Amino acid sequence: MSILVGTASWTDKTLMACGRFYPKEAKTSEARLRYYASIFRLVEVDSSFYGIPAPANAKLWAERTPEAFTFNVKAFRLFTGHQTDPKVLHRDIQQALATPKTLYYRDTPPEISVELWRRFREAIAPLRQAGKLGLVHFQYPPWLVCNREGHAHVAHCVEQMAGHTVSIEFRHRSWLDEAHRAGTIEFLRRLGAVHTVVDGPQGFANSVPLLAEATNPDFALVRLHGRNVDTYNIKGAESAAERFDYDYPDQELREIMMEVVRLASKARNTHIVFNNCDEDKGQRNGITFMKMLLAHG
Secondary structure, three states, rough: OOEEEEEEOOOOHHHHHHHOOOOOOOHHHHHHHHHHHOOEEEEOHHHHOOOOHHHHHHHHHHOOOOOOOOOEEEOOHHHHOEOHHHOOHHEEEEEEEEOOEEEEEEHHOOHHHHHHHHHHHHHHHHHHHOEEEEEEEEEOOOOOOOHHHHHHHHHHHHHHOOOOEEEEEEHHHHHHOOOOOOHHHHHHHOOOOEEEEEEEOOOOOOOOOOOOOOOOEEEEEEEOOOOOOOOOOOOOOOOOOHOOOOOOOOHHHHHHHHHHHOOOOOOOEEEEEEOOOOOOHHHHHHHHHHHHHHHHO
C-alpha cells in the first residue's frame, strides 16, 4: 500500500509570487522542479489541460526528478468537452481547421480529433517510458451530465487512452447523486478507470460529494479543491487560484486523512492531490498531510 501526496502544478503564478515555498536561489524551471521533487513524490501536470505539451518538455520533467517520482497528467481540455481557443492548437492543426473563435470536441472533424489524440499520447510518452507516468486525469465540465451521451463520451476518452491508467472527475452532481451513484461507480469499474474522490464546496450543481470508493485495483485518487463556497463559482475569476482559495485547518485534514487511509486499503497506490492552488496553501497543506500520515503510521 503506497500513498503519495502532491499538488496540482508546481509553477502557479501566485505560488511563485508569494515567495514562501521556493528558496530564492530556485530561479529556473529546472531548479524549481528539482526543489519541489525534494519534498513531494507526486505532482499533477495542469498545463497539459490548456495546451498539448511538447514531448521534449516531458523528457525534461523525467530527467529532473528522482527515480521514484510520479507525474499525473491532466488531459487536454478539448477532449473533455471544454470550450477551446484554436490558438492553443499546433499551427498546422489551426491551418487545417476553418474554425470559429471557440472549438468544441463535438464539432471537431474526426481526422483532426484522431491526430490530436495521437499527439497527446506522444507528448506524455517520455514520462511513460521513464516509468514516471501515473494517471491521465480527465476532469469533465459541469455540462457533462449523467446520461447516455455522457457515458458514451467518457468511454470514448478511456478507449483513446488504451494502455494508460485514466482517472475520471465529474463536475455535475447527477453522476454521484443517490439515484446514480452505484451505477456510476460500476460504470467506472467496467472501464477500468479510477474514480476521483473529490473534496470541494457543496451545494452547487457542479458539486459532487466526497465518495471514498475505489474502482481500480492499482490506483485511487483524491483531489482536494478546498471548501470555499464564496469563490468556487465566482464569475470573472482570473485564475484557478482565485476559485480554490482555501487553507485547510488541521482538523479537516485529519478527517480527510482517515478517509484516505480507508481508501488506501482498497488500492495498491493512492494519490492525494491538493488543488487549493492559491499561493502556497496547497504545498503547506500537503506537507502537513504527509506529517499526519507519518504520525498515523
